[in-house]
Amino acid sequence: MGGTADVVVVGGGVSGLTTALVLAERGRRVRVWSRDPASGTTSAVAGALWWPYRIEPGARAGDWSLETLRVRLPLIDMPVHLAWLERRLAAAGGVLERRTVRDFGEAAAEAPVVVNCTGLGARELVPDPGVRPVRGQLVVVENPGVREWFAEADPASSATTYFFPQPGGLVLGGTAEADDWRTEPDPGTAEAIVARCARVRPEIAGARVTAHRVGLRPSRDGGVRIEAEELPGGGLLVHNYGHGGAGVTVAWGCARAAASLVG
Incomplete structure (x- = not known):
């Protein structure tokens, strides 16, 4: 050595x-x-x-x-x-x-x-x-004035609802799809994420989308x-x-x- x-x-x-x-x-x-x-x-x-x-x-x-x-x-x-x-x-x-x-x-x-x-x-x-992937997809939008973060998850579901204000915009989520290796954003999933978040804060529905993100969580x-x-x-x-x-x-x-x- x-x-x-x-x-x-x-x-x-x-x-x-x-x-x-x-x-x-x-x-x-x-x-x-x-x-x-x-x-x-x-x-x-x-x-x-x-x-x-x-x-x-x-x-x-x-x-x-x-x-x-x-x-x-x-x-x-x-x-x-x-x-x-x-x-x-x-x-x-x-x-x-x-x-x-x-x-x-x-x-x-x-x-x-x-x-x-x-x-x-x-x-x-x-x-x-x-070791298995758990796919997560996020949407970033221009922040329409949201200053508080929100998160709600159902352990029995692959869908979660959260939004986090960040310097680069408002991060919306998300998903937790086990054994899914896809790294490209899914348009239908993105629409569903925005819709879930907009049910909590309606002003999110009209926010301009600036980015889509996908990451594979390293579960074991x-x-x-x-x-x-x-x-x-x-x-x-x-x-x-x-x-x-x-x-x-x-x-x-x-x-x-x-x-x-x-x-």
């Missing part, structure tokens, strides 16, 4: 960046390998309300969520937040690299510890067939996986994935739990 870093974190979404930051601020030499820029990850299109939504195990998720709430506001502008994490990581000495990983052995050749924050990518990379049968194992060629592999619809909500709690396994 090489010695260019103490830890390589694989995955550059909110979980990977937060975990890398916790480790770097504890004095570790950290490199983050991400196939996509943070702006191209699922994290970037999240509605980003602090909400333990579609995440297991419930008891641990509650503790992780409260840890995160102590650090950030309950509603987050994700592009701004991801950029802030990147800047803070750089200030702590962390290095962010665009790199596609096909085997954890590649990272183990560069550092004695590898942290797996690959989200949906863990399905093939681990491999873990229990059995819930979040935070555990360590030895790699076949030597080195330690720490897993931190399977956050479902609450990646932002549990980011700091899970990051600290994963960091504790690094030692």
Whole structure:
């Protein structure tokens, strides 16, 4: 194994960046390998309300969520937040690299510890067939004057109703479609989202649509996986994935739990 870093974190979404930051601020030499820029990850299109939504195990998720709430506001502008994490990581000495990983052995050749924050990518990379997509679609409209956020979800339904005022407009949602790999917006779904939100705030019906967003939440049968194992060629592999619809909500709690396994 090489010695260019103490830890390589694989995955550059909110979980990977937060975990890398916790480790770097504890004095570790950290490199983050991400196939996509943070702006191209699922994290970037999240509605980003602090909400333990579609995440297991419930008891641990509650503790992780409260840890995160102590650090950030309950509603987050994700592009701004991801950029802030990147800047803070750089200030702590962390290095962010665009790199596609096909085997954890590649990272183990560069550092004695590898942290797996690959989200949906863990399905093939681990491999873990229990990792499944839960498709979420959002609509962004020009804000007609809405200043309060609203969220209502039926666990038995794939449809949710919420709107969040953000600097770039009013974010409307949403859907939670299990095992749906489609990444293109569906026009019919978009119309239904606007209609549901307009039943709560009628002025939304006439708002101009500015964007459509689709993200695939990284759900996992059995819930979040935070555990360590030895790699076949030597080195330690720490897993931190399977956050479902609450990646932002549990980011700091899970990051600290994963960091504790690094030692």
